[in-house]
Amino acid sequence: MAGGFTININIPAGEGFTININPNSAPGGAEVGAAFGRIQPPAGKLDPLSICTNPSSQKPRECSDPSNPKVFFDMTACGKPIGRIVMELFADTTPRTAENFRALCTGEKGMGKKGKPLHYKGSVIYHRCADYMIEGGDFTNEGKGCGGESIYDSGFFEDENFIKKHTCPGMISMNNRGPDTNESNFMICLTECPELDDEHVVFGQVVEGLDVVRTISKISVRDKLSWPVVIADCGQIS
Numbered sequence: 001m002a003g004g005f006t007i008n009i010n011i012p013a014g015e016g017f018t019i020n021i022n023p024n025s026a027p028g029g030a031e032v033g034a035a036f037g038r039i040q041p042p043a044g045k046l047d048p049l050s051i052c053t054n055p056s057s058q059k060p061r062e063c064s065d066p067s068n069p070k071v072f073f074d075m076t077a078c079g080k081p082i083g084r085i086v087m088e089l090f091a092d093t094t095p096r097t098a099e100n101f102r103a104l105c106t107g108e109k110g111m112g113k114k115g116k117p118l119h120y121k122g123s124v125i126y127h128r129c130a131d132y133m134i135e136g137g138d139f140t141n142e143g144k145g146c147g148g149e150s151i152y153d154s155g156f157f158e159d160e161n162f163i164k165k166h167t168c169p170g171m172i173s174m175n176n177r178g179p180d181t182n183e184s185n186f187m188i189c190l191t192e193c194p195e196l197d198d199e200h201v202v203f204g205q206v207v208e209g210l211d212v213v214r215t216i217s218k219i220s221v222r223d224k225l226s227w228p229v230v231i232a233d234c235g236q237i238s
Helices: 095-106 210-217
Strands: 017-021 049-053 070-077 080-089 125-129 133-136 171-174 186-189 202-208 229-236
Touching (some): 070 095, 080 095, 095 202
Antiparallel strands (some): 070 080, 070 229, 125 133, 171 186, 171 202
């Protein structure tokens, strides 16, 4: 339906809730716009989209392993700095997935097969949902969320394992188009998200700057053109 639609739902304060959204198929393989204005491929991401939000779900993060690499994002909104996000990558449990993300933070692999640098620097956070999650990692298709590229020659790479779960705020996992379709797109959760377990590989966690992630999540998606949220710089700390 041209122009989309709006649904208003009143939820009692403090109550958790679940929203299930099944976007209609688009003709001719066109891109389908899903919940919260996110653009996704016909294959779907989180399809059907099941969003479980409970403000009280704020468990402590996983214990850090000092041998795991740490990387950073320096974030801007509308060209103004809003803070740094520091992330530990679980190289001890998901070495292949962690290495992909680490190398995309440093940009050390150079140009990709799609003609764009294999680098998160300059890419946008294309989807954000207040106090639930943010998504980014599409540096090949104007930040629409239906592009991206991994550092591996095969392009897509496999779901390494599902040892780690979305158990607490700050967990980082791969966004995908189905089993074994990982590239560069990622999600950072802001609450416990068991609905994503066993479908999206958890490979890291935010160790500093979770407040920055939460601030980003609250910037209205309707403002993403006038208030673009950009990974202005990124790299490896240790």
